[in-house]
Amino acid sequence: xxxxxxxxxxxCMMIPQCxxxxxxxxxxxxxxxxxxxxxxxxxxxxxxxxxPMQASQAIGYLMGLMAVPMxxxxxxxxxxxxxxxxxxxxxxxxxxxxxxxxxxxxVVPLVHQRxxxxxxxxxxxxxxxxxxxxxxxxxxxGCPASEAHI
Numbered sequence: 001x002x003x004x005x006x007x008x009x010x011x012c013m014m015i016p017q018c019x020x021x022x023x024x025x026x027x028x029x030x031x032x033x034x035x036x037x038x039x040x041x042x043x044x045x046x047x048x049x050x051x052p053m054q055a056s057q058a059i060g061y062l063m064g065l066m067a068v069p070m071x072x073x074x075x076x077x078x079x080x081x082x083x084x085x086x087x088x089x090x091x092x093x094x095x096x097x098x099x100x101x102x103x104x105x106x107v108v109p110l111v112h113q114r115x116x117x118x119x120x121x122x123x124x125x126x127x128x129x130x131x132x133x134x135x136x137x138x139x140x141x142g143c144p145a146s147e148a149h150i
Contacts, residue, residue, distance in 0.1 A: 001045065004037035005102030013095035016088040069097070 011030045018024045046058040077090035 009098035
């Protein structure tokens with residue numbers, strides 16, 4: 001997911017550098033591959049983050065959020081073309097958000113591991129066993145609640 005976001009941003013920024021049709025074809029192939037990678041892995045990630053009961057709602061929200069830049073992007077690119085005289089700056093600006101998103105996503109597992117380590121250290125100090133209620137779906141493989149107790 002992270003690699004596809006970063007590569008998507010870089011390929012978008014490379015479009016103005018193409019001097020021939022062959023370069024555009026190669027970049028478009030990579031853009032399609034990256035788009036397919038993060039679109040196909042979106043559902044398993046949503047399922048893991050919010051659980052099976054809210055996965056469809058999370059995917060719907062994500063698609064709704066993705067519609068905003070998809071709708072606003074072309075008019076903004078047209079405005080930038082009118083102002084600067086070409087579309088180069090629009091492609092450079094379009095490549096920045098996926099790169100930033102990929103870098104943020106790369107940091108998330110590190111922060112999560114640090115929080116789990118801190119939680120283990122804090123729970124090790126107590127030595128008291130606390131009975132937790134198990135909600136429906138929390139014992140599925142890949143659920144953060146079931147992996148935290150292993």
